[in-house]
Amino acid sequence: MPLSRTFQALAEPNRQKILDLLKAGELSVSEILKHFNVTMPTLSHHLDILKRADLISSRREGQQIIYSLNLSAFEEITEQIIKFLSLKN
Amino acid sequence: MPLSRTFQALAEPNRQKILDLLKAGELSVSEILKHFNVTMPTLSHHLDILKRADLISSRREGQQIIYSLNLSAFEEITEQIIKFLSLKN
DNA sequence: TTGATAGTTAGATGAACATCTAAATAATAA
């Protein structure tokens, strides 16, 4: 997973907010949607980008799809970013 | 300085490489240019974006303009990113 | 099955972005 895709995923304010929401616990799309002023397709698109960046994951539960932080990947990504930002080599 | 601007600046591979080069020490535009396959105006544009994100700074030295990492801002930004990525509140 | 609910996918549109060439600015050298 290239670092640029991670940064790009993190660069959009709505997506930052999605991550913040999911830090508190998993949520369905409709539940997430309540916190935004975009249509569901737009939200779905943002979720897709976060998923492709491996930051979140999803599972179906009946009619709903539940999104949650991808915790293990999150740690790895944090490591990678810290390493990139560090001045030493 | 919004976090989104930082992430956006970091999202472009050429800009990541510029930062990596500058970690080793300050460089003029022409020196930086040697490491890339873009024209000077394009490089100038990337430098501008990094500068607006407060990641680097520049000073004139004769005919040349010397770019360097903005170390203090760099630390602050690293802090901010780590805080954003942290799960606790 | 048929209808309702929850989401995604497709296609269109305007804005932002990376890139280029050409022109402008700034500093030095002749």
Next chain:
DNA sequence: TTATTATTTAGATGTTCATCTAACTATCAA
């Protein structure tokens, strides 16, 4: 003052991106 060198700014172009509406898919309930 006139070239030359170093860099930025302006303007154009193709691509990526965020957003929308409309259409599709999947699950559940009647």
